[in-house]
Amino acid sequence: MIIDVHTHINNYHEDRVTSIDQSLNLLSQTMEENKVDYALVLSSYKVNEHRPSTTQVVEAIADRKNLGVVAGISFLHYDYKDVRIISDYLEKGLIKGLKFYPGYEPFYPNDSRLQIWYEMAIEFDVPVMFHSGDTYAPRGKVKYSHPIHHDDLAVDYPELKIVICHVGNPWIKDCMEVVYKNDNVYADISGLVLGDFNEKFERYMKNEIEEMITYAGNPKYLLYGTDWPISNMNSYLKFMDQLDLPEEKKELILWKNAAELFKIDVTAL
Template sequence: MIDAHIHVVPPNLPGVGSLAPTLKLPPDAVAAAVAAEMRAAGVEQAFAMGEWSAPPDDPLGIEKTLKIAALVPGLKPIGVADPVKGADPDHLRRVEAELARGRVVALKGYLGYLHYEPAHTNYRRYYELAARYKIPVVFHAGDTYSPYAKLKYAHPLGIDEVAVDHPETRFVIAHAGNPWLADAAQVVYKNMNVWADLSGLVVGDASVFASDEYRDTLADLAANLRRAFRYAERPNRFVFGTDWPLIPIAPYRQFIASVIPSEYHPEVFADNARVLFRAMSS
């Protein structure tokens, strides 16, 4: 099984804290925690987001993630595509040099948190580099964790525009665009170069799934996700992810498994991610 969306370092985004106390721990403690979660859930590979606004010698914000990944078999980093620096030729040269080293499985754009639409010119070079180095671009989409975020930039329909303009680039709508699941499904249905990950649809600890307080919310979410999955008509374009440590991996896996029809489990929980992240799927 592959978890295509976790965090092992704080994202360092405007208005966002560490996400969870675990990410404030020393690297070896974080590594032990995520490795235990992966083992308990049967996860063989996990892809972890980098940090925004890292120093110039860390153009993709992955150095802290790499230190943890060195201690966790199967853990690989996703670099940050930063539109704030996307017009700086020196930064872009450092980005390309890092991509040439082959250490990242994808790039991540933080829509909403950063006030740039996907079609902004400062993202364009990242799309070109992603296509050249055969890695996808993952976009945060939907609800945010920051009062400073602007939701109009985080709507999944914005990804349709760049999917059309950059057909050689593979794009991922993180969190399936929640709460705009139907809109995200339409973008996946229309564009053969767009995927959706199923991370972060539920946040909390394992007790959330047994709580009477959240029963109706979970039922609504499950119904909306089933509807979106059917509407997209592309079971080969959805990948499992959790957003750990915002939710424990094993119980979240069980929730997603209860929503997605069982005949599609091999694709959603592993096969689709192997195709999508083909540059580093071994």
């Protein structure tokens, strides 16, 4: 069983417009080729012709039972309508979590402007995911995406389940401390590479992830994700394969942790 907790259907080749169904078909096909059983689609903090809204994604995946939605929230631009729509989706179980983009937008995770979302996530018991570490775009401000800032949030909201995306790369050591210290903090390994891992980088990351597990212990906190289409699914599975871990720990990372955290009914897949 494989659950990918981090995919996108944004179109990153902005020279052409692709339809949401084309993007979803490509995702489903790539999952099938790689024997991925379930994936979460994360919507963006921006909505434009290349980035569908949460509502568009929720409606488009309605008939695809092996896909779930995590709703991207814009720190700068959310308004009462977003609060109303998202809380409605949460109540109906149509979204599996919320995603915020510090670094791409200038805010720290513990900003009081986000309190309403955190209380909503606690009430409906869904995790909140955060972009963390390097920004794909040079216009991002990485002081905001440093994983150390999640410690504040984790302490102030012990009931909130927090996912640090990309293990805070390149600040993986800082991420491992926050994850180790706080029971309510998780991390996904997505987006560590653009496209395929090359041999040298794969060795480097293998070492980093194994070190994290040595320090933080049994990987109940670690989630498999790719950031597809930015990272390649096949190359990611090969990366998982060569991690020096017993099979039962790989299973935790590959699907068990995700199924529990996001309440994914794997018996229905």
